[in-house]
Amino acid sequence: MHTLERLGWDNLRAIGATLTRYGIDAEWEPTGEMTVATREWQVPALEREAEKAYELGWEPILLGPDAVREEVASPTYLAGLWDRDAVAMVHPAKLAFGLAAACRSLGVRIYENTRVTGLRSDARRLRLSGAYGSVTARRVALATGAFPPLLRRMRGFLIPVYDYALVTEPLTPAQREAVGWKHRQGLGDAANQFHYYRLTADDRILWGGYDAVYHYGNGLRPDLENRPATFAALARHFFATFPQLEGIRFTHAWGGVIDTCSRFCAFYGTAHDRRLAYAAGYTGLGVGATRFGADVMLDLLRIGLAPGEETERTRLAMVRSKPVPFPPEPLRYGVIGLTRREIARADRNDGRRGLWLRALDRLGLGFDS
Known part of the structure; x- marks a missing residue:
């Protein structure tokens, strides 16, 4: 964990450095994040989280009800844990x-609106094929996220889940004063079905989370991005x-x-005699973690040139292990529904976690894995 925390901190600083190097205006704000307790049972959990953070060398601030409401004014807040250093907006x-523009400036060719439908080994190269032709490469980094993976072995490990968000109109000066939030940290509550929220550059509030919806058969359709019942609940x-x-x-x-x-x-792996590396399964952590995932894939592809070689990243248990695969349908849909x-x-x-959640905890599945 100490190694992973240090690598995570290096990863965060490298993102900021990349934005500076290439002049990318991505509204970068190293404000940290604050987890808030909105129910009494969540307060001890924040205290335990603070203890673990101290053990790992971090110094978050644990706030009582008055102090947390002084940071952000909500009558629902009972406590808060503010990590000032390890998160940026x-x-x-x-x-x-901005990253795409930086890549193009370095001579990278980006084929947008080009759906890749097939992947096969072709002599010493891999061939990626689609409706309009094909591309060959000596090495491939596969990072297609929630969409059906080209590598069959990945399919049992991944499911697509829909997440939803709202954004307010810009706050007036009076509304901004009523909320406080002068340090502009990212916020999330400590419930299992949690909300995440933040201020935008023009002082809107982005508010999302709570509902994470899986559709039968790994359903992926544009109409699933609109869910009025979830928007109303949010x-x-x-x-x-x-x-x-x-x-x-x-x-x-939107959804x-x-x-x-x-x-x-995330989980990681290789295929085709280590000529292909993949990273997937971020579960909403991808904005920062995909850079780390890219470094892991690059390490794995370089290792393919020197069998037996390892790096600090590839030695991590997180990189060397795989999650438990999901069962096939219709059992998959039933298990996910029961868990929700x-x-x-x-x-x-x-x-209080029931028998089913306690069983998942023992198996190392879900939030407490």
Whole structure:
């Protein structure tokens, strides 16, 4: 864990350095993040998390009810754990567009709107084929996230889950003062079905999370990005958190698909005699963690040139192990549905985890893996 924490810190600093080097305006704000307890049972969990952080060399601030509400004014807050150093806010789309422009400036060719439908080994090269032709490469980094992977062995490990978000209109100066939030840290609550939220550069509030929806058969369709029932639930939760903002309008609402695996963090591997490396299963952690995943893939591809060679990253248990695969349908849909219901019930029952969740914990599956 000490090694992983240090590598994570290096990864975060490297993202900021890359933005500076290539002049990318991605609204980078190293403000940290604060996890808030909104129910009594969540307070001891924050205290335990603080103890673990101290053991690993971090110095987060544990805040009581008055102190946390002084940071961000919500009547629902009972405690907070503010990590001031290990997290930064960023605009993900501007980050992606800026990195693409930087790649092009270095001579990289990007084939947009080109769906790759096949992958096969062709002599000493790999051939990626699609509707309009094919591309060959000596080495391939496969990072297609939630979408059906080209490598069959990955399919049992991944499911697509839809996540949803709202964004308010810009806060007026009076509304901004009523909320506080002068340090602009990212926020998330400590429930199992949690919300994540932040201020944008123009002082809107982005509010998302809570509902993570899986559709039968790894369903992926554009119409699934619009879920009015979830948008309505998110709006209710928003005004429960910030009643002083009653009447503010939401100007944007959307949904998107993320790749999830059973251990809720990325996994890695190689194929085709180590000429292909892959990383997937980020479970919503991808904005920062995909850079780390890219480094792992590059390490694995370099190792392919020197059998037996290892790096600090590839020696990690996180990189060397795989999550438990999901069962096939229809059992997959039933297991995921049961787990979602049990997670919701644990939140209603003061965090008490039922038999099913305790069994998953023992198997190293889910949030506590």
